[in-house]
Amino acid sequence: MYIDEISILNFKNLKDVQVSFSSRLNCFIGNNGAGKTNLMDAVYYLSFCKSFFNASDQINIMHNEEFFIINGIYNRFNSKEAVSCALQKGQKKLFKRNSKIYNKLADHIGLLPLVMISPSDVNLLLGGSAERRKFMDGVISQYDPNYLDDLIHYNRAVFQRNNLLRQFTSENYFDQELLSVWDSRLIEHGNRIHLKRSRFVKDIIPVFQKYYSFISMENERVGLAHQSDLYNSSFELLLNDNVNRDRALQYTTTGIHKDELLFNIDEYPIKKLGSQGQKKTYLVALKMAQFNFIAEISGMKPILLLDDIFDKLDRNRVEQIIKLVSGDQFGQIFITDTNRSHLDGILKEMASDFRIFNVTSGSIQQIQ
Amino acid sequence: MNTEKYPSALLENAVNEFSKLPGIGRKSALRLVLHLLRQEKETVTAFGQSLINLRNEIKTCRICHNISDTEICKICASPVRNRSLLCIVENIRDVMLFENTHQFNGLYHVLGGVISPMDGIGPNDLEITSLIERCTNDNISELILALPATMEGDTTSFYIYRKIKDKPVKVTTLSRGVAIGDDLEYTDEITLGRSLVNRIPYENSTGK
Ligand SMILES: [Zn+2]
Numbered sequence: 001m002y003i004d005e006i007s008i009l010n011f012k013n014l015k016d017v018q019v020s021f022s023s024r025l026n027c028f029i030g031n032n033g034a035g036k037t038n039l040m041d042a043v044y045y046l047s048f049c050k051s052f053f054n055a056s057d058q059i060n061i062m063h064n065e066e067f068f069i070i071n072g073i074y075n076r077f078n079s080k081e082a083v084s085c086a087l088q089k090g091q092k093k094l095f096k097r098n099s100k101i102y103n104k105l106a107d108h109i110g111l112l113p114l115v116m117i118s119p120s121d122v123n124l125l126l127g128g129s130a131e132r133r134k135f136m137d138g139v140i141s142q143y144d145p146n147y148l149d150d151l152i153h154y155n156r157a158v159f160q161r162n163n164l165l166r167q168f169t170s171e172n173y174f175d176q177e178l179l180s181v182w183d184s185r186l187i188e189h190g191n192r193i194h195l196k197r198s199r200f201v202k203d204i205i206p207v208f209q210k211y212y213s214f215i216s217m218e219n220e221r222v223g224l225a226h227q228s229d230l231y232n233s234s235f236e237l238l239l240n241d242n243v244n245r246d247r248a249l250q251y252t253t254t255g256i257h258k259d260e261l262l263f264n265i266d267e268y269p270i271k272k273l274g275s276q277g278q279k280k281t282y283l284v285a286l287k288m289a290q291f292n293f294i295a296e297i298s299g300m301k302p303i304l305l306l307d308d309i310f311d312k313l314d315r316n317r318v319e320q321i322i323k324l325v326s327g328d329q330f331g332q333i334f335i336t337d338t339n340r341s342h343l344d345g346i347l348k349e350m351a352s353d354f355r356i357f358n359v360t361s362g363s364i365q366q367i368q
Numbered sequence: 369m370n371t372e373k374y375p376s377a378l379l380e381n382a383v384n385e386f387s388k389l390p391g392i393g394r395k396s397a398l399r400l401v402l403h404l405l406r407q408e409k410e411t412v413t414a415f416g417q418s419l420i421n422l423r424n425e426i427k428t429c430r431i432c433h434n435i436s437d438t439e440i441c442k443i444c445a446s447p448v449r450n451r452s453l454l455c456i457v458e459n460i461r462d463v464m465l466f467e468n469t470h471q472f473n474g475l476y477h478v479l480g481g482v483i484s485p486m487d488g489i490g491p492n493d494l495e496i497t498s499l500i501e502r503c504t505n506d507n508i509s510e511l512i513l514a515l516p517a518t519m520e521g522d523t524t525s526f527y528i529y530r531k532i533k534d535k536p537v538k539v540t541t542l543s544r545g546v547a548i549g550d551d552l553e554y555t556d557e558i559t560l561g562r563s564l565v566n567r568i569p570y571e572n573s574t575g576k
Contacts, residue, residue: 156519163485178483178491181527185519 001076001112001300002332003043009069010062011045012038013362020366021332022355023075027343028336030359036336039364040116040305043334046072046083047114047303049095049105057087074112076300083112110142113302115291117309121283125263125271132261136226139290140200143297147196154189154256157182162251169250179243187235190256194230197259200293201226208289215320216281223264224286229254280312284321292329301331309335310342318342379405431502433478433495434463443467443475450474452509454502455564456528458482458516466514469561474512477502482515482524491527503532510538512567517544529570539570 008017013035028036041060044052051060061068067088074081087093095102102108123131141148161182168174205224212222229238238254239246245253263270263282270282294302304325310318325333337343340356347354356368374380379401386397404412428434429441436442443449443463453474457463463476479494491497502508513528515521529539542563 153519157523160485160519160523167485167488167490175490177530178527181483181523181530182485184526185523 001074001303003046003112003303004073004075006039006042006046006073007069007071008039008042009067010065011042011068011070012060012062014038014042014364015062015362017362017364019357019364021334022353023332025347025354026332026334027347027354027356028334028359028364029338029340029343029356030336031338034359035362035364036359037118037307038362039359040118040307040334040336042070043072043303043305044114044116045070045085047109047112049085049093049108052116052118053120057093058089061087061089076112081112083108106145106148110145110298113142113294113298113300114305115287115294115302116305116307117284117287118305118307119311121287122279124283124286125279129258129260133257133259136197136200136259136261139293140196142294144196147193150189150192154186154193157185157189158252158255158257161186165246165250165252168247174247176243183236183239186239186252186255190230190235193256194228194235197228197256198226198231201261204289204293207292208285211288211292211324212281212285214324215285215317216278217316217320220266220278222270222282222285223262223267225262225264227260227262228256229258230256276312277314277317281317284309284313288324295329301329304330304333306333306335308337310337432476433480433498434476435460448473452507453512454508454510455512455514456499456525457514458521462514465557465560466564469557469564471561471564474510479515479524482518482520483527484520494524496528496531499528500531503535503537508537510540512564513539513541513570514564525570540567541570541573543568 002023003021004023005018005020007019008014010016013033017039019039028039030036041052045060050057054060067086069084069086071082071084074083082096082098084096085093086096095105095108097108097111124135137147137151141151161179164179164182201224208224209222229235232238233241235255242254265274265278265282270279274282291302291304306321306325309321313321324330335343343356354368355366358365358367374383382401382404383394383397386392386400387394389397392400404415425437427436427439429436429444430439431444432441434441434443438445450473453472454477455466455472455474456477456479457466458479458481460478463478466472466476477495477499479496479499481489481494483489483491483494503511511528511532513525515525525541532539542560543566544563
C-alpha cells in the first residue's frame, strides 16, 4: 500500500501543493519551519483523520483562510483509492473515500496503515503512564475495531462510577447494589481490554528486542513489561477489595486505566539510566516493532514516516536504521532532514526507486 | 447582550418568551411573534389557550406514568391490551414510537430517565420502585427492557434485571440491528417493530 500523489490546499503553511511520490523512498530536505513536517502531518491526517500534533482540527487551517483540503490517491492491493479530507472553519470535517462521505470516522482507521516516527515520541518516555497506554491503545485499535468500543465504554463507566462515588460522599449515603452495577460494566469491558493488551505486549517484545539489537549493535538487553492490577487478581475481587479506598478517595483506584508499560534497559528503567542514543534507539525500535505488528495483521506494509530521525543518533545507528528500512519488509518511506549529508549515505544503500524534494517556505519541488 | 430596540414592551415580552424555547434564537422568535400578530385574534387566543390547558390539565397516568388526559391513560384503561406484558421505556416519546410500530399490544412503564450519576440521576429519581410493585402485584408474565442502547440505558436495564430476577417474570430485551449508542428515537418504525417482535431473553443479550 502506498500513496501515489497528494494535493493540499491551506493546510498549515502549505498553501497549494501537489506532489507525486515514489512508491519506495521519498526524501524531503529543508530548514526547520519550511513545511516538511506539515507535509508528513498531511499524509498522517489521511490515515488517521486527525493531526499527529494538534488536538484541535481548526488550528490546522492556514492563517487567514477559511478551509483546508487534503486529497490523496493511494494504491491499495493494486486498486486505486481516493481519500480526501476537507474542513471549513467552524464546521465538522468531511472525510471521503472514493467520493463517498464517511458517517463514522472510525470506519476509516486501519484502511491506510501508517507509522510515524518523530522527535515527539520522546513523550512516551518522559510523559505519564497515560502516554504509554495511549501507545498501546493506538496500535491495538488500528487492527481491532471492537477494542476502541470497549475502551470508550470502559472510560465512560469509570467516569460514571467516579461520579457515583462522589455522590455517596456529598449526599452521605452508600448503595452497594448500585455501585456493583457499574462494577459489572467495568469488569465486562476491562477484562477484554486487559486480554488484548497483554497479548499485544507479549507478541511485540521479541520483535522489539530484535530491532533494538540490530540498530544498536551492542549487548545491552532491553525489556518491555506490561504492568496491570489485573495480573494479580480478578477484576471483581480487586474492585471489592478496594471499595473502602475508592469511597474515601472518591474515585476508582484500580483497573486497566491504571495500567503501565515499563521500559527497561539491563533491568533498570531506561528513563533514568539510558543514554540519549539508547533512549532514541529504544523508541525507534519500539515503533519499528509496531510497524511489523500492523504489517502482519493488516497484510499491508504501512507507510513509514521518519520525521527528523537522525537528530541525536550517531552515524553507526543511522546506518543500521537505513539498512533496516531498505529491507523487503518495509514499503513506502518518507524521510525529512535539514541537509543532504545523511540522505546521500542512504541513497547509496538503497538502490531502489527514490525521489528527493526541496522544501522552502511551504512549497515543494522535486530535485531528483 | 440585548441591543435590539422594540417599539413595544408587549412585543419584546413575547419575543423573550419564544426565545426560551430550544432551538429558537431571538431572530426566529421575532419572526414567529410577528407571524402571530398577523393572524386573527381567535386563532392566536386558541393557540395561547391550548398551551395553558396543556400545562394545567395534563396528568401522569398513575399506572404507567405516561402522560394522559385522565388519571389512568387510554392504554392502561384499554380492555383489549395484554395486561401481562410490560414494556419498560425511558420516556414518553418512546411510548409514542412503540405505538407507531403497531407491533405491541401490552402495557408500558415509563421510567422517566435512566441511571446516570454524572447527571445526578439515581434509581430513586426514576419509577423503579413502582415497577417492582407492578411486577409483584399485577400478574406480569413478561417484562421487555426497551431502554436506549447507551452505557446508561444498558446499566439501568442490568439494575432492573437484578432487582426482579428472582420473581416469576420472564425478562426480555429488544434484538437490535442498530449501532451501540443510538437512541431509540433515531430508529425507524419497521426496524423497531422487528426488534420488538424478535426480542430475546435478557440473559442472552449480554456477556454477563
Ligand atoms: Zn398508563
